[in-house]
Amino acid sequence: MTNTNNDAMQVEDDASSPEVMRIFYQRIYPFKSIFTWLNHEHQPSKLFKYREFAFTLPGDVYLRYNSFLNPEDMKKQVIKLNPSRFEVGAVYSGMPKDKKTLRPGMFQPTLRELVFDIDMTDYDSIRTCCSGKGICKRCWGFIAAAVEVLDQALRTQFGWKHLLWVYSGRRGIHLWISDEEAMMLTDEQRKAVMGWLEVIKGGKEQVKKVNVRTWKTFASNTARAPQPTSGETDEKKPPSAEGGRGALHPALLAALDSLKANFQELILDDQDCFASEDGWKVLLELIPDKTIRSALQEAWASDSDKSSSDKWIDFKREVKLHLKNAPHKKATLTAAMEDIILQYTYPRLDAEVSKHRNHLLKAPFCVHPSTGRVCVPIDPSKVHDFDPETVPTVGQLLRELNEVTDPENQHHSDWEKTSLKPYVDMLDKHAANLIAERLIVKKEEGKSNYSW
Amino acid sequence: MFSARSRITAQSSTTNGGTTSTFNTDSFGLRYPHRLNFYSVPPKEDITIEDFEIWAIDRLRVLGEIESSFVRNRSMDEMKRVTQAQCKKYLPLNANSAVAVDRDAERRKDHVSHFVLRLAFCRSEELRYRFIKTEMMLFKLRYDEHADELNAFVSSLGLGFNSVGSDELKQYEAELRAASIAPLHTDIGKETFYKVRWTKVPDLIERRKVFLHNGMAYVHSSDQSSMVFQAFQANLEKQLEQTAKALPRLDEDNRILPILENLSQGFIAGVPSEYASADETGDGVTADMIDEMARKHWPLCMRNLHDTLRKERHLKHYGRLQYGLFLKVIGLSIEEAIVFWRKAFGNITDDKFSKEYKYNIRHSYGLEGRRHNYPAKSCQMILTTNQPGVSESHGCPYRHFSPDNLEAALLSTYGSQGFTRNDLPEIMSDVKSSHYHVACTRVFEITHGIKKGEGIGGGESVTHPNQYTARSRELEKASSGDGMVVD
Numbered sequence: 019m020t021n022t023n024n025d026a027m028q029v030e031d032d033a034s035s036p037e038v039m040r041i042f043y044q045r046i047y048p049f050k051s052i053f054t055w056l057n058h059e060h061q062p063s064k065l066f067k068y069r070e071f072a073f074t075l076p077g078d079v080y081l082r083y084n085s086f087l088n089p090e091d092m093k094k095q096v097i098k099l100n101p102s103r104f105e106v107g108a109v110y111s112g113m114p115k116d117k118k119t120l121r122p123g124m125f126q127p128t129l130r131e132l133v134f135d136i137d138m139t140d141y142d143s144i145r146t147c148c149s150g151k152g153i154c155k156r157c158w159g160f161i162a163a164a165v166e167v168l169d170q171a172l173r174t175q176f177g178w179k180h181l182l183w184v185y186s187g188r189r190g191i192h193l194w195i196s197d198e199e200a201m202m203l204t205d206e207q208r209k210a211v212m213g214w215l216e217v218i219k220g221g222k223e224q225v226k227k228v229n230v231r232t233w234k235t236f237a238s239n240t241a242r243a244p245q246p247t248s249g250e251t252d253e254k255k256p257p258s259a260e261g262g263r264g265a266l267h268p269a270l271l272a273a274l275d276s277l278k279a280n281f282q283e284l285i286l287d288d289q290d291c292f293a294s295e296d297g298w299k300v301l302l303e304l305i306p307d308k309t310i311r312s313a314l315q316e317a318w319a320s321d322s323d324k325s326s327s328d329k330w331i332d333f334k335r336e337v338k339l340h341l342k343n344a345p346h347k348k349a350t351l352t353a354a355m356e357d358i359i360l361q362y363t364y365p366r367l368d369a370e371v372s373k374h375r376n377h378l379l380k381a382p383f384c385v386h387p388s389t390g391r392v393c394v395p396i397d398p399s400k401v402h403d404f405d406p407e408t409v410p411t412v413g414q415l416l417r418e419l420n421e422v423t424d425p426e427n428q429h430h431s432d433w434e435k436t437s438l439k440p441y442v443d444m445l446d447k448h449a450a451n452l453i454a455e456r457l458i459v460k461k462e463e464g465k466s467n468y469s470w
Numbered sequence: 471m472f473s474a475r476s477r478i479t480a481q482s483s484t485t486n487g488g489t490t491s492t493f494n495t496d497s498f499g500l501r502y503p504h505r506l507n508f509y510s511v512p513p514k515e516d517i518t519i520e521d522f523e524i525w526a527i528d529r530l531r532v533l534g535e536i537e538s539s540f541v542r543n544r545s546m547d548e549m550k551r552v553t554q555a556q557c558k559k560y561l562p563l564n565a566n567s568a569v570a571v572d573r574d575a576e577r578r579k580d581h582v583s584h585f586v587l588r589l590a591f592c593r594s595e596e597l598r599y600r601f602i603k604t605e606m607m608l609f610k611l612r613y614d615e616h617a618d619e620l621n622a623f624v625s626s627l628g629l630g631f632n633s634v635g636s637d638e639l640k641q642y643e644a645e646l647r648a649a650s651i652a653p654l655h656t657d658i659g660k661e662t663f664y665k666v667r668w669t670k671v672p673d674l675i676e677r678r679k680v681f682l683h684n685g686m687a688y689v690h691s692s693d694q695s696s697m698v699f700q701a702f703q704a705n706l707e708k709q710l711e712q713t714a715k716a717l718p719r720l721d722e723d724n725r726i727l728p729i730l731e732n733l734s735q736g737f738i739a740g741v742p743s744e745y746a747s748a749d750e751t752g753d754g755v756t757a758d759m760i761d762e763m764a765r766k767h768w769p770l771c772m773r774n775l776h777d778t779l780r781k782e783r784h785l786k787h788y789g790r791l792q793y794g795l796f797l798k799v800i801g802l803s804i805e806e807a808i809v810f811w812r813k814a815f816g817n818i819t820d821d822k823f824s825k826e827y828k829y830n831i832r833h834s835y836g837l838e839g840r841r842h843n844y845p846a847k848s849c850q851m852i853l854t855t856n857q858p859g860v861s862e863s864h865g866c867p868y869r870h871f872s873p874d875n876l877e878a879a880l881l882s883t884y885g886s887q888g889f890t891r892n893d894l895p896e897i898m899s900d901v902k903s904s905h906y907h908v909a910c911t912r913v914f915e916i917t918h919g920i921k922k923g924e925g926i927g928g929g930e931s932v933t934h935p936n937q938y939t940a941r942s943r944e945l946e947k948a949s950s951g952d953g954m955v956v957d
Binding site: 126174175176177178199203206207209210211212213214230265266267268269270271 | 595648649668669672673678683685
């Protein structure tokens, strides 16, 4: 239990209590908003009716292939089954609840938001403030850096407009992209997007996790130059050719620009990643030059109190010194420095979630069972100011409702009286943009073959 | 799906119509001027029912090999090597420069066989998917060969790629240079880039090989192949769906549908070679050799039949049929076969044996009744016909055993040949995904100490129990031969 006000612990605070969840669904959960967001118009379409929902019931019961005719039907069923949380899946070629009556070939996922999942656990090897399930305002810096990069890449490179970022309720963030093109992507194309975006690769046993450089070949007979790996001596590197080696792809250059600032603030100042011996040893392993490595090793081993920021300055100074004697190494060392920045700050994506149309992802505004926090949308331009510990919990929301002195007048939009309102408003605004675009498409119907 | 797709088909109809007049300028004077085919236009001339079937089977062998390469995680190079070997054997396709070869005949076979298989594979979502995936790979593998002829082929398709104007090139010059693997001309205006929606070149996106802006990928002319592949796939997907819709209305005279039915099953077990009579290696197999040979060379299906026969001193009808024909092809003569079965059926009288079983044995050797020389059953037959009922032991253990029993059978049968518990997960996952012949091939590799992916030789998969056994015996001969040299 991560709840902070333990002494004032009340019934409402227990998100695992079925009673609490039932009241939450009855009075607070914004079914109408969720419906409009998924449906792209006011009249229930296949986008909603053929959509899979999966329920997690107490006792680890998992109910797949639920579907609903309209938001009222959805609310009724959710209250009846009272799940601890539920997930949203793909739009299928038939109603998921009729799956058993359809011929196997006739039930295929057809459309689906492109989704992303970033989880704090993937940062465990570099974050120093918390580990495992814990998350604080400080670790959120990693997520904020990731959101900044991804949001920009998806909008400018892929040209998508309808991105909804949602806090996952504990230690991560989800992204739902609802653009027409993104909805229609095949699994193969989804995989391609992940290939484009993924930079951090390799398991625990691989120190250098960034290998994204294209080594340009100037001799026409060599097809492919080998990728540099950590710890490799300089002699093994591909032959140097001025200006041609190890250029970063423009997409990654753009990411690097916004990550540089984050690196100083987040990695050096706040997280102080190279303070501990384990921390700076990793840094040393990422430096591809023996002379620099041993000079730094000596300096840092004797001075255990040196901050990360100072160590980074040491590193930059050593590089400068070294380049005086060996100017031809500039490209290699600059590349190494950039790769270190990428390795510590570039978004770490859970790729499997995004690759398949039929993957399920927790619906916005669900309650995280262990923290009690509601999965609220986040404005990506303010993501750096977001503090997961200020997100309303289900207990807080129910208390706020109790303070409203009009018990006679309970209706479905009770969330308006709680601190959930700004978040629901955010989703409504997002959905309104989708509806507006859908209207334009509908007007052009006949020209376009975008039909649900 | 994507609106631009329809344009591709409309414009590419000039590819291979068989209209000779258009291509008279071609120096080779061929009806099929290009080695590769986009298969936009179906063949229109008459074709014999034999060619119809045989050509399709030949193509199926090639596609089957590609598919099993996917399943067995072969590297691209390996897949290329294996597929090219199969192509050479069954579906050769020579370059225009190969004047000595009847290139038109080869290309016609390629053309016709593709369309026959379309008919066979258009009928379900799954078959369509597998067909597209393998045809696409075949096209890619062929595309890489004979690069000199490619340009003429690609321009004949008229795919209408939009090249990027010089103003735009200048605007994005830095990005284009940084995104390109190969160094570009110092004057960017001299380079050709195409601008396409990124969804058309997912493979380039996945490998981060292009500059991407606002959903448009800037593809360098050297990466044009990606766009061609995508167009090929889109074209095929669309036409397969049309074929599927048209198939029920086909005015058919009952000769073609059974063939198609049979062809579409080819993917389940690969295409077997015909094993109808004793193979040459089986010189003088006698009844008393069977026990030892079974232990060393039989695939699991035959081991199971053999062990059941020994344990119960009897086999049910289909078991006798499956095992008896297998033994015949191994090289067991009719006399030895009668000895073998007489001894094996320990619980019955001579009289009963002669009356009830001897006739059937002689029948299967083509000595009674129809006097037909029955071939041994292939994996495909074993997998798909006469499913075993309760208390019957024939069939394919990989398919017809429950997972627990299969695991136990594998360990007890092949434990002495180096099969360990650690090998089980891999085999069981093949079985779970219904790739029974892959599981069997892998067991062959493990028990014969062969490198993964080699299969029963040259990367081929098991498609016939006799092929399994023949290869196993060859290996044994080869190793004992080596031994003698060393001595």
